[in-house]
Amino acid sequence: MAPNIDVIAFDADDTLWHTESMYSNVEAKIIPILAPYQSQAIIEQVMHSNEIHNLEFYGYGIKSFILSLVESAVEISQSRIPSCDILRIIELGKEMLTAKIQLLEQTQPTLDKLSSSYQLMLITKGDLNEQEPKIKRSGLLGYFKYIDVLTDKTPSSYSSLLSRYGINPAQFLMVGNSLRSDIAPVLSLGGWAVYIPYSSSWSHENASIPESSKERYYEIKHLGELPDLLNHLVNQ
Amino acid sequence: MAPNIDVIAFDADDTLWHTESMYSNVEAKIIPILAPYQSQAIIEQVMHSNEIHNLEFYGYGIKSFILSLVESAVEISQSRIPSCDILRIIELGKEMLTAKIQLLEQTQPTLDKLSSSYQLMLITKGDLNEQEPKIKRSGLLGYFKYIDVLTDKTPSSYSSLLSRYGINPAQFLMVGNSLRSDIAPVLSLGGWAVYIPYSSSWSHENASIPESSKERYYEIKHLGELPDLLNHLVNQ
Numbered sequence: 001m002a003p004n005i006d007v008i009a010f011d012a013d014d015t016l017w018h019t020e021s022m023y024s025n026v027e028a029k030i031i032p033i034l035a036p037y038q039s040q041a042i043i044e045q046v047m048h049s050n051e052i053h054n055l056e057f058y059g060y061g062i063k064s065f066i067l068s069l070v071e072s073a074v075e076i077s078q079s080r081i082p083s084c085d086i087l088r089i090i091e092l093g094k095e096m097l098t099a100k101i102q103l104l105e106q107t108q109p110t111l112d113k114l115s116s117s118y119q120l121m122l123i124t125k126g127d128l129n130e131q132e133p134k135i136k137r138s139g140l141l142g143y144f145k146y147i148d149v150l151t152d153k154t155p156s157s158y159s160s161l162l163s164r165y166g167i168n169p170a171q172f173l174m175v176g177n178s179l180r181s182d183i184a185p186v187l188s189l190g191g192w193a194v195y196i197p198y199s200s201s202w203s204h205e206n207a208s209i210p211e212s213s214k215e216r217y218y219e220i221k222h223l224g225e226l227p228d229l230l231n232h233l234v235n236q
Numbered sequence: 237m238a239p240n241i242d243v244i245a246f247d248a249d250d251t252l253w254h255t256e257s258m259y260s261n262v263e264a265k266i267i268p269i270l271a272p273y274q275s276q277a278i279i280e281q282v283m284h285s286n287e288i289h290n291l292e293f294y295g296y297g298i299k300s301f302i303l304s305l306v307e308s309a310v311e312i313s314q315s316r317i318p319s320c321d322i323l324r325i326i327e328l329g330k331e332m333l334t335a336k337i338q339l340l341e342q343t344q345p346t347l348d349k350l351s352s353s354y355q356l357m358l359i360t361k362g363d364l365n366e367q368e369p370k371i372k373r374s375g376l377l378g379y380f381k382y383i384d385v386l387t388d389k390t391p392s393s394y395s396s397l398l399s400r401y402g403i404n405p406a407q408f409l410m411v412g413n414s415l416r417s418d419i420a421p422v423l424s425l426g427g428w429a430v431y432i433p434y435s436s437s438w439s440h441e442n443a444s445i446p447e448s449s450k451e452r453y454y455e456i457k458h459l460g461e462l463p464d465l466l467n468h469l470v471n472q
Contacts, residue, residue: 057330057333057334058299058333058365059363059364059365059366060365061365063294063299063300063303064299064365066303067299067302067303067326067329070306070322070326071323071326073319074319074320074322074323074326075323077319079318079319079320079323080319081319082315082319083309083310083313083315083316083317083318083319083322084310084315086306086310086319086322087307087310087311087315090303090306090307090310093303094293097293097294098293126365127295127363127364127365128295128363128364128365128385128386128387129294129295129296129297129300129362129363129364129387130295132387133387149364150364151364151365151368151369
């Protein structure tokens with residue numbers, strides 16, 4: 001079945017620009033601050049488990065991450081960490097919030113090629129207050145007809161988004177680095193999906209692809225391969 | 237000029253449900269924790285000035301408020317605050333994020349009356365991750381045809397919202413407790429606005445109404461007065 005794709009949607013974090021490396025860089029700066037109190041293995045384990053546990057309260061994003069890190073720092077040090085070190089964690093958060101956006105190497109040339117033939121869309125999840133300024137600072141605003149920030153990427157959140165804009169899922173293709181957030185929900189609605197693994201994808205984001213959706217699912221190594229894949233698909 | 241209003245939009249925080257009292261209750265719990273280090277006047281001044289200053293980094297919302305409080309606590313105590321007290325601030329934040337929604341007394345009967353004659357809309361600002369669960373927990377979801385969370389309420393953000401849904405500003409009325417966020421931007425686009433002061437409106441939110449917009453601007457004491465005002469307006 002040759003698809004008739006109208007709209008190509010992109011995840012942003014770790015699909016168009018680097019994000020996860022910024023989080024792991026901050027964790028790497030915090031480990032030495034907490035090293036007097038615990039082993040590196042325990043520090044990492046507490047940080048990650050609080051981060052996942054707190055998604056329920058905070059959702060995704062930098063402020064959530066920093067609040068979790070403060071909590072982890074107190075827990076790991078058994079309340080012995082001096083409050084000037086807590087302030088250091090808060091400052092690292094502000095640095096993250098204002099950091100320069102690092103586009104992936106293939107982002108701009110790929111969007112350039114595709115924007116003449118397709119309607120492009122940006123669908124991120126997380127904190128609206130954080131994602132909106134990032135999209136502006138990225139310099140990519142002009143490429144996208146539609147931009148949306150969701151609290152979570154589920155079949156129902158994609159479904160309301162597509163119906164809001166009157167987009168048929170069969171003519172919709174989503175590109176992203178998370179099987180769980182970008183790929184599986186779109187396939188479940190009858191859409192098309194292209195998975196581009198990021199070097200260090202978060203294990204929380206894994207999911208498997210059902211056999212029945214495999215003809216609408218593709219995996220490529222980097223964004224630069226997307227235009228050729230699309231040419232191949234529509235000329236099948 | 238008798239208006240022909242189709243869509244009535246409501247601010248949520250301190251218009252449909254109580255919010256500011258939750259923030260001031262938390263501040264009241266933090267003042268005794270910081271009392272050993274500074275006078276109440278200085279504590280309040282530092283807390284408020286950090287909160288305003290940090291809007292630039294964090295935007296609005298509970299997570300932003302808590303991050304600012306942690307910073308203020310370290311600053312006020314000159315880094316002497318023990319980290320178990322920092323943890324207490326973090327816990328107060330989680331309590332705020334999961335607190336029961338306290339509707340204003342007139343909210344439900346007013347929405348009941350208006351929903352049969354108008355399309356209702358909810359427009360909040362702040363943190364999508366915080367506002368979306370609050371809207372769900374409020375039990376008011378069913379009243380609203382449109383729901384939107386904006387990072388900030390400016391003439392341009394209202395204008396894109398209205399054009400996205402094809403709403404003519406002259407047929408749009410906004411109801412809220414902030415002259416700056418709910419009233420002035422909507423009047424500037426040619427829309428109608430009803431101001432309902434909340435008992436302790438935040439001074440950051442003040443603004444004045446230009447003479448040229450005064451015929452589209454009304455002030456009432458509480459939400460329960462809105463249906464009568466609308467009847468009066470359309471029968472002018």
